[in-house]
Amino acid sequence: MSLCFVLGIIISIILSLILKRYKIISRQQKYYNWAVKLYIPAIFIINLIFSLKLGLFWGTYEALKKDSYSISQQTYNAATYYAFKDEKSRKHFVGKLQSVVSDLSNSNQNTKIQIVDIAKAYDTKYQAVDRPKNWLASLFAEKYGDRIHTMVLYGMLNAVPHVNISESISYSEFDQLTHQLIMLDSKDVESSIVKKIQNLFLMVLKSQFKTIVKGILIIWLLLMLIPLVEFCIYQYVMKRKQNNSVPM
Incomplete structure (x- = not known):
């Protein structure tokens, strides 16, 4: 669990840097820009929860295998x-x-x-x-x-x-x-x-462990994709507005 906890923090830092580097959490609207910054603490919380859960199952698996x-x-x-x-x-x-x-x-x-x-x-x-x-x-x-x-x-x-x-x-x-x-x-x-x-x-x-881990990773991946999906939707909407605002 300690190993997964540290790994969760490292992944959270890397993802946060990626979001900032590519301006995925930057918006033109003031309050909207503030709101999307909440993705950073959300990523840390989600990763810590999932890493501890994964660590718990992993530790249990190793203990049962040993016994x-x-x-x-x-x-x-x-x-x-x-x-x-x-x-x-x-x-x-x-x-x-x-x-x-x-x-x-x-x-x-x-x-x-x-x-x-x-x-x-x-x-x-x-x-x-x-x-x-x-x-x-x-x-x-x-x-x-x-x-x-x-x-x-x-x-x-x-x-x-x-x-x-x-x-x-x-x-x-x-x-x-x-x-x-x-x-x-x-x-x-x-x-x-x-x-x-x-x-x-x-x-x-082993079969049960692989099924559980696979389910955890799929849910985690879907949650991590939310900022990217929301950013793509935002860009699409802004592009549509810009096109509509151009005079014929």
């Missing part, structure tokens, strides 16, 4: 912690997934099954939001619960060493993976899932 892993852990704890808390829970979770994949594959076990379809078909009792401690993690999990559920499956399957799961998998491939999943350390599974959730969180965060 993204912790937020992703909160989301993970709210969504799937109890599915992997011990060997019994893990076997139950994997076994239920095997059943879902088996139903989706029908009679042909070599048919490729979309991971997204598995996520949709798996009716987990562990809701996407289960009183996470972090409010932002709760909001994130609530809004992107379905995608997080898919991320969990990707993260879980990719936790197996030397395995990189694409968007689809056959039943036979999944069946082989499940035997290795049961043998994995819960910490390895957790780390893989949290990283997948973190990637989604960072992608959403």
Whole structure:
């Protein structure tokens, strides 16, 4: 915010000098000339407000990005912690997934099954939001619960060493993976899932930040163009008056 505040002052000084240099705030009429001089303090006020607002969003973005892993852990704890808390829970979770994949594959076990379809078909009792401690993690999990559920499956399957799961998998491939999943350390599974959730969180965060900044900059630019637009209108009107005053 301090950096943006200083930047706002510098931009205000530069714009004010440009307005004076090109006589954009000079008028022939006495009171009109006084009135347009108010553009200078208005520019400073607007730039300071917008620079502080931009600094606030920028600082928040950097803070959330820095804390993204912790937020992703909160989301993970709210969504799937109890599915992997011990060997019994893990076997139950994997076994239920095997059943879902088996139903989706029908009679042909070599048919490729979309991971997204598995996520949709798996009716987990562990809701996407289960009183996470972090409010932002709760909001994130609530809004992107379905995608997080898919991320969990990707993260879980990719936790197996030397395995990189694409968007689809056959039943036979999944069946082989499940035997290795049961043998994995819960910490390895957790780390893989949290990283997948973190990637989604960072992608959403960046998208939201870019949208907010773009909106702020567009409004700021429109406000900064007001003196120039008003000056062009003034010149047009004065030129019309001069043309009308010339005798035929």
